[in-house]
């Protein structure tokens with residue numbers, strides 16, 4: 001999916017919601033455990049219940065690879081069930097020396113080789129240029145690079161200042177910007193970082209940001225929009241547990257839809273206030 005197509009979907013759906021698919025078999029409704037592939041059955045129901053309300057889906061790969069071969073099969077079926085008008089994000093946080101990163105990129109992008117053809121993948125940039133650029137060599141695909149994450153531990157390194165007063169996440173963005181473009185690079189910025197978005201936008205005014213941390217982690221959608229939205233919206237705001245685990249009963253998909261709808265409605269207001277839609 002291109003940047004222009006993503007912006008178009010945001011305008012059509014009046015939403016910049018990304019639904020996380022971190023499917024934990026211990027948290028899904030009991031009646032699904034009788035299914036041949038309970039994880040896929042759960043994901044399919046969530047996708048069908050939310051597809052018109054979101055512009056992206058983000059399976060976190062840990063929740064699939066932890067089940068070995070069966071988990072990868074659930075992931076593949078889930079990826080195939082994702083609507084074509086939504087950006088598919090493999091939240092895999094990969095990155096290694098160049099020839100290994102190339103294999104990771106093939107694993108998630110090259111459908112002919114691996115059976116998976118995600119639109120984008122999250123990348124940990126710690127190993128530098130050769131660990132990131134193999135993901136940028138795939139036409140039409142996106143690398144979503146960790147910049148300022150939502151977790152407590154983000155403060156361990158990401159805020160370190162150099163002698164010019166620039167924090168590490170600012171230096172990361174400045175450097176990574178030189179490897180790609182706003183057409184194939186996004187950054188991860190946690191919704192819990194509020195005013196941190198001001199600095200992020202100084203360094204990446206036009207890039208899309210993938211923003212996890214609303215819902216279960218307590219980040220504020222309003223703050224994210226106030227400090228992080230740009231003229232094209234420039235945001236994909238993710239919620240996972242707050243949507244997919246809204247109920248453990250027979251009504252789980254309906255309750256997931258209700259939670260997604262609440263976020264979509266708040267997003268519509270933000271898009272109208274910013275003059276992006278009318």
Ligand SMILES: O=c1ccn([C@@H]2O[C@H](COP(=O)(O)O)[C@@H](O)[C@H]2O)c(=O)[nH]1
Nearest residue numbers: 060149150151190212216217239240241
């Ligand atoms: O900084 C980051 C980067 C990634 N994540 C991932 O996003 C989702 C958040 O799930 P919630 O249930 O909505 O909290 C999850 O897959 C994380 O691994 C993040 O939270 N923060």
